[in-house]
Every structure is written in C-alpha cells, then in structure tokens.
Amino acid sequence: MSGPAALSGVMPTLGTMRPDDTAAATGRGTFPGLITREKEPLNLEFPFPTLEAPLVPTNRFYIRSHFPIPQLDTTSWRLHIGGEVREELNISYDELQNMPSKTVTATLECAGNGRARLTPKAKGLLWEQGAVGNAEWTGVPLSALLARAGIKAEAVEVIFEGADQGEIKEEPKSPGVIHFARSLPLAKANQGEVLVVYLMNGKPLSPEHGFPVRLVVPGWYGMASVKWLHKITVSATPFEGYWQTIEYAYWRREHGQPALTAITEMQVKAEIARPALHEVIPIGQPYRIFGAAWTGESEVTCVDVSTDNGSTWQPAELLDASTPFAWRMWEMTWTPHAPGRYTLMARATDRAGHTQPTEHTPDRRTYMINRISAVEVTAQ
C-alpha cells in the first residue's frame, strides 16, 4: 500500500480489513485501468471494451463524484435516522456490522452514461459506454433500519444525504453549499434489495466508493445509491432537492405538457464490448461478438444483434443465469465473408417488454441514454 500518510483520517480504523486495491482507489493514487473524465471532483470511466466477466473488480469500477471525496473514519461516523419516525436513531459502524446482513449482486449505471454519443455535444460529463459496473454489495437491508426507527403513517419518501458537500457554481446554481442528497419513495425504500452497504466485492468500501457506508439501490440509476451516507430522513412530502429536479430529472409527458420528473429505474440496454469501434476483423473466420445487457427492476430476456446496420437481427446467446438486478453477459459468433465496412448493433429486451429506441428523445435531456448504438468495424 502506498501513501498511508494521505489516508491518516481513515487508516486507523481499517486494520486488515482494507481491500488489496486501496492504493489504486484512494483518489490520491492512480487508476491505471480507468479513463479520467474529470479529476476534481473525481470522475473515472471503465473502458467498456475491456469487459471480461460479470463482476467488475473494485479498482476498475467507474467512479462518479459530485464534490471532493470526504475523509471519514468509522470511529466518529454515525448514521442518523430521523424525520417522520417514532424514534430517532444514531447508528455506529460497529452496530451496523452487528445487524443481520445481506449480499446482492447489482449493476449500477450512471444516468448520464453514453452522453458522449449525443449530438449536438451535450453539457455535462461526456461518458462513453463505461459509466456502468456490476459488483457484489453487502450491508443491512434499509427496511430493517427503517423498521427499527418506526415509520409514521404520514411518511411518503425517504431522503438520503451524503457527507459530500460543495457548491454548484454553474447555472442553475445551488443555494450555497449543499450536500448530495436523493430520495426514494417509501415503497422502493422498503424493498428487500435496497441495502445500507459497507462491503463491495467482499471488502470494505474504498473512499471513492463511499467509505464507510453507502446506499445501494438495485434497479435504479447510480444517482440513487448515495455514497458517504450519514443521514436518512423520513419525509411526509415528496423531496424536490437539487439532484431530484435540476440534475437527474427528465421531462415526463402529462396532459401533453412536459413535467420535470426525478429519474428512477435504469432503462434496458445492451452494450457491445467487442469488437471495439473501428476494429479490423479477418474475413472467413468466426468472430465472437461479446457484451453485456442490463435493465431496471425487470430482467433481460433477450439480446438481438445486427451486423448490417439494423436491417436484420439474430438472437445472441445469454451466457449466465438471470439474477435480479445484475447484468448478463452475452455473445454471438459472426463470420464476415466479404471485405468492407460493417455496422454492428445490439438490442436488449426485458421481461416487461421494454426494448431500446433508435433515437434519443430530448424529453430525456442528457440522461437515460439507451438508444441502440452502432459499432463500425472493417472486415478484411
């Protein structure tokens, strides 16, 4: 491990529980396997064409931050639960670890993943394909914590606040310094898969991924999985915070009028990992087209692939069993027989019957980008 001095606020509490990849994931070290989109705050992308297996190693998992990474320690950290509850709670790190735990494998995708492909050039971080990853998350079901506090009858939402804070200085500005915060409707908050997490892939969270504790909301875009979680507030009214309204919101049509609505569930999507854009493929030989496909609260049931720019489609093979909330690897063997340029596409469909659109609607602003994308290759 390198740079322990820089981690002095965190190190004393970690002992031997730190994952091996701490040095790579400190935010002060380097991230050789990730593409830098922004250094301050730290925003790093997984190079999707390097996808190998369903679980993405922690040090290769994409990082999305809105503010500087807070330096927290497990000794002073508390999780405060308040608002419309019968009893306010202040839970310590040790107390949390002594509660019954649960492990869920879940895919998290940033709501702006794929933004680099939009034309005209979008505002915001220009993610390519790789602001997405799949990991094993271990923690306490949120529902157990809410039950301990006792939800009052008037509650409708639960607000989650991270310890990360700062000021948004571009328009529309934040009202001074604010914490990152997001809410869930009570029904989703009480679903068994929503966890207050302290382990990622079996090791304590790294600072970039929310140490000591984060929320993980399987099925929803990443913005719901609040990192550096320190405050849970049960509310009797819908929350209209900065990241519910200004950011991570889209235009839902209601009576024909566009109505600004907080983004929730992930949209069904297949991505091609290989071939990579502009890859040269030998003719007359079988080539393994390979990728991943995921969706929100449903499950992917089928991935179709086109090698002729969408004119014809063939089903790909889904490689692993379907696990709720986790992506599925898929492959299809293709043998190009004539030299030339080919446009490859993949399209996923889920059990709810949702599939991918061919165009990105402006109603989604620069979020929820799941239109079928094309990979151009050359066979020779």
Added chain:
Amino acid sequence: MSGPAALSGVMPTLGTMRPDDTAAATGRGTFPGLITREKEPLNLEFPFPTLEAPLVPTNRFYIRSHFPIPQLDTTSWRLHIGGEVREELNISYDELQNMPSKTVTATLECAGNGRARLTPKAKGLLWEQGAVGNAEWTGVPLSALLARAGIKAEAVEVIFEGADQGEIKEEPKSPGVIHFARSLPLAKANQGEVLVVYLMNGKPLSPEHGFPVRLVVPGWYGMASVKWLHKITVSATPFEGYWQTIEYAYWRREHGQPALTAITEMQVKAEIARPALHEVIPIGQPYRIFGAAWTGESEVTCVDVSTDNGSTWQPAELLDASTPFAWRMWEMTWTPHAPGRYTLMARATDRAGHTQPTEHTPDRRTYMINRISAVEVTAQ
C-alpha cells in the same frame, strides 16, 4: 392606428372595441414610455420613477414575454377546458363575454423584478424597479368556468397553457418546442379573484398583454397570470412543467435540505419612485418622498421610510384606501437641513406580519427580490 396590415389576423374582430393605444402596444409599433430590456421576445419595463397614480395606463404597463407574441383572432380562438372534468368545454370569445363578469384591480409584478440590483450580476433579464404595474382586469371568474366543466374529486391542480410557444436553447433546455404553461392549486384556482380576463383598464386586451384572453391571478407573481390562454387542464397530480421547476422556482428548506419549489405569492415590498437615484434635492425645503407598496394575498398596513441609511425609520402616509390585491401609493415629507449625501430606504409591512429583509437569500435564486433597497441622493 398604424400598421393595420401587420395586424390582419386580429383586426377584423375588433371593430370599435380597440383601445386608443393599440398602435403603441402592437409589438410592431414603438413604446415611447417603456424601457426596452429585450426586443425578441418583447420585454419592456415601466420606468418606476415616473409613477403618478394607482392605475398604470395600458400602454405604460410592463410587458413580459417568453416567446414571440402569438397573432390570434377571436373568430377561431377557443378556450379548451379538459382533464379531470365531467364535461370537456370549448368556449368561444362571444360565449365568454356573455357570462357574468367581474372586475378586480390587481398589481402584477414579475418574479424577477429588481434583478438588476443583485450582485454578482445575475443571469436573466435585468429588471430594475419597474417590472410591476397595477390595472383593472375584467373577465369571468375561473371558478365559474371550472364549475361548468365539473371538477372530479381526484383533481388537485389546474394547468393553464398559453398559445405562445418556442424552444429554450440555453441550459437547461426545454424538451423541444413547448408552450408557456403554469398551474394553480385547486384551492387558489377557485378563489373568486382569479379571472379569465378579456378587458384591461376597460378595453380589450392588447396583443402584448394576452389578446384575446388571459388569466389574472391576483396576489401571485406575474408568471401565474398566463397570457394568450387557450387551454385549461384539470390535473390529478401536481404539475412539474418548465416554468414550475426550471424557471420561476426557488429553494424552500425542508428538513434542512433545499427543495425546488414553484414560486407563488408576491412578497411584501415598497419602492421609492421619487426622489430618483442621484436626484439633487434643495436643502431647507420640504420634499415629497413618494412611492408604492404591495404584497401578495395579504394587504400592506404600513410603510416606513429612512433617510439615514436605515438607522432610524418614520412611518409614511398611505394615500389610498386598502383594496385587496392592489398596491397602495404612499408619501412622506422630508426636509434635508444639511448638505451632503443621503441614503433613502422604504420598508413595507403587511397584515400577515411580513416585512422586507435586508439581504437577498440565495435560496430565492434570482426571484422574489424584496430586500430593502436604497436610493442615494444629494442635498445641496
């Protein structure tokens, strides 16, 4: 009247009912008494230091537009009422005029009035004092129209759409072309003062003020008084449209979290019309300090004036009887005895006990600007 050709879509239906100031108020003519803030769309400010009487003449009333002024005629215009109603209605201009009417004198202020005084320089139209006016509005109570359509039990809000439309191309963008639209909670929509208006100061509306029909919502900032009204939709859910959320919204604190909230009621405010900024005032002679004061759904009960930069305050005299929703003129006689610079301030208080703050909170973004402002003058 000048430019009848340009008005051909409107002229045939107007006959002798047009007000004398049509030429000045066509958007194609000139507005000699108003300050141009923007030409396209048309945004013109009343020069507040020229205030004379409680009623502002129509051709001197401030103009706020978001899109080009729609050219409508009373023959084809219909007011559609739909959504959660028992019977959809399509009301013609003649039909509207045959319903029982009501006249309300009401002050309308743009929610961004005073923005030019904010530091640092704000984004948006930089209004000085004069994006405010007071006029007589005649029309049909909205409650009568809603009663005719029959509101279903599940209704919570009423959405008003104008015929004006376009695209917002700055960030955050609109989702393509949209109409100006705003909602009222059902309780406010059913208040007797809310009118579907066709006369302003006793004459048919001019194109800039919403011809043929507009909404007027006394007590609320101007954005609620939708011009060129053509569609009313009763809704079972709160409306989250562009001008409820992106624009004309502020940060209300809820559990300590800033929550984006649609702007509603006007905030209590006194403005000094005379002396004007940097006016030179003779010493030893009585000078009449004069201005107006208004508030939202309450009424102004007191205006205090300071001539020493807020150190001491004296009550001003309120000149006219209090009328709900209309501003009040006020005056105070002041005799400066020593030469030098003086900083004058005025501060209104309403029956609800609200008064003006000394600072503008960033929670209000660049709206609801009612902090006590200062007028510097020189006595010699």
